[in-house]
Amino acid sequence: MTIPYATRMSGVRPSAIRELLRLGADPEIVSFGGGYPDPALFPMTELSEVFQKLLTGAHTDALQYTESRGLPRLREHIARRLTRDGIPCGADDVLVVQGGQQGMDLVGKLVLNVGDTVVTENPTFLGALISFAPYEPRYAPVRIDEDGMDMDHLEENLARNPGTKLLYTVPDFQNPTGVTLALERRHRLIELANQHNLLVLEDTPYRSLRYEGEHVPTLKSLDTEGRVVHLGSFSKILAPGMRLGWAVAAPDVLEKLGLLKLAADTQCSTLNMAATSAYLDSYDIDAHIADACAAYKHKRDLTLKTLSEALPPSVRFTRPQGGLFTWLTFPTGFDAATFMRDTLLPLAKVAYVPGATFFPGTQEPNHARLSFSGVADEPLVRGLGRLGELLRQELGG
Structure with a gap:
C-alpha cells in the first residue's frame, strides 16, 4: 500500500x-x-503525598475533564511567579501546555506558511527545529558569541529576508551552547522586532537555574508591543514527566494558541495539573x-x-x-x-x-x-x- x-x-x-x-x-x-x-x-516524597491525596473519592475532579487553558489554580500560581519575574499577568494571561515543546509547535502552527522565514540562533535548540519542520519554513540563522545572539548580524539577516515572521530564541543559558543573551542585546532585539513586525518566541526552560552572575530581565518584560510569546516549563524545576509548561502572550495571540491547543489534545492531564498546583500550595518550590x-x-x-x-x-x-x-x-x-x-x-x-x-x-x-x-x-x-x-x-x- x-x-x-x-x-x-x-x-x-x-x-x-x-x-x-x-x-x-x-x-x-x-x-x-x-x-x-x-x-x-x-x-519524590512530596509528589507522592500529593498524588495520594488526589486519588481519593474526595478529589474525583482530578480525573475529570477541565478547562482547555489549564486548571485555574495552576494558572494563578504560574501568573504569580511570572509577575515576580517582571511579567505582570493574571491567570487569564496564561495557557498551560504540554511542556515548552508543545508551545513551540502551537506557535509554528499559528504563524508559519510553507517557505516563511524563521530567525534562530546559530546553533539553536534541536527540538525547536523538529517542532517547526512540519510547517516547512526557511531559516535565517544568526551567529552567537558569549553574549548571545549578535544583533548586528540579526539586523543584516532581517534586511536580507523581508517579511520574516518569527524569531525563536533561548535567551537564558541557551541550549545547546549555555550562553545568555546580554541585556543591551535584549533591548535591541525588541527594537528590531518592532521595526520588522516580528513575533518573538522566547523559550526559557532553564531560566531559574542560574548559578552565578546578575539576573537579566526576560524579553517579555521588555516587550512594548505585545510581540513576545513567553514559554516556560516545570520540566527542569520540578519533573519533566509531568509534561507541563506555560505560554504567556498578548490576548489575541493567546486566544488563538488556546484554540490550537484545544484542537491538538483538548487539555493537559488534569491529574498532573492538579498535583502540580497542590505541590505549589503545600511546598516551597523556590x-x-x-x-x-x-x-x-x-x-x-x-x-x-x-x-x-x-x-x-x-x-x-x-x-x-x-x-x-x-x-x-x-x-x-x-x-x-x-x-x-x-x-x-x-x-x-x-x-x-x-x-x-x-x-x-x-x-x-x-x-x-x-x-x-x-x-x-x-x-x-x-x-x-x-x-x-x-x-x-x-x-x-
Whole structure:
C-alpha cells in the first residue's frame, strides 16, 4: 500500500543523532548526551503525598475533564511567579501546555506558511527545529558569541529576508551552547522586532537555574508591543514527566494558541495539573529550586575544572552561568560524530551529542554538546578524563 503523505512530511525526518545515541544505551556508557535533570533531585516524597491525596473519592475532579487553558489554580500560581519575574499577568494571561515543546509547535502552527522565514540562533535548540519542520519554513540563522545572539548580524539577516515572521530564541543559558543573551542585546532585539513586525518566541526552560552572575530581565518584560510569546516549563524545576509548561502572550495571540491547543489534545492531564498546583500550595518550590541550583553548580564547576585539565588546547568550551550544558568547539575539519562513533564510544564508553544538527543552515561538524546535569561525580570526572585522553591522541597537545 502506498500512503499519500502530506508534503509537510518531507521535512519530518529522524534526528541524525538518534542512531548515535542509541549506541550509548549500554549502562556502562557515561552519557553526557541527554539534557535531563538529575532524577535524584525530583521531590519524590512530596509528589507522592500529593498524588495520594488526589486519588481519593474526595478529589474525583482530578480525573475529570477541565478547562482547555489549564486548571485555574495552576494558572494563578504560574501568573504569580511570572509577575515576580517582571511579567505582570493574571491567570487569564496564561495557557498551560504540554511542556515548552508543545508551545513551540502551537506557535509554528499559528504563524508559519510553507517557505516563511524563521530567525534562530546559530546553533539553536534541536527540538525547536523538529517542532517547526512540519510547517516547512526557511531559516535565517544568526551567529552567537558569549553574549548571545549578535544583533548586528540579526539586523543584516532581517534586511536580507523581508517579511520574516518569527524569531525563536533561548535567551537564558541557551541550549545547546549555555550562553545568555546580554541585556543591551535584549533591548535591541525588541527594537528590531518592532521595526520588522516580528513575533518573538522566547523559550526559557532553564531560566531559574542560574548559578552565578546578575539576573537579566526576560524579553517579555521588555516587550512594548505585545510581540513576545513567553514559554516556560516545570520540566527542569520540578519533573519533566509531568509534561507541563506555560505560554504567556498578548490576548489575541493567546486566544488563538488556546484554540490550537484545544484542537491538538483538548487539555493537559488534569491529574498532573492538579498535583502540580497542590505541590505549589503545600511546598516551597523556590527552596527546591535553590537546592537543585546548588547541586547543578557543583556539577558545572566540576565539569569545567575537569575539561580545563583534560582537553587539548585546540578544543574550546563555553562557561555557562547556569543551565545544563557546555558546548565544545573542536578544530575546523574535526568531525565530532565520527570521532564519537569510531573512537569515543568503543574505546572509552563515553557519549555526547554531536553538534552538527543543532545548526539550521550549514551544519558544522566540529562541535558537541555536553550535558553535566545527570552524571554523578566519579563517572563525570572519569568520562571527561577519557574524552581528553583520546582527543589528545587525535589532535595532539
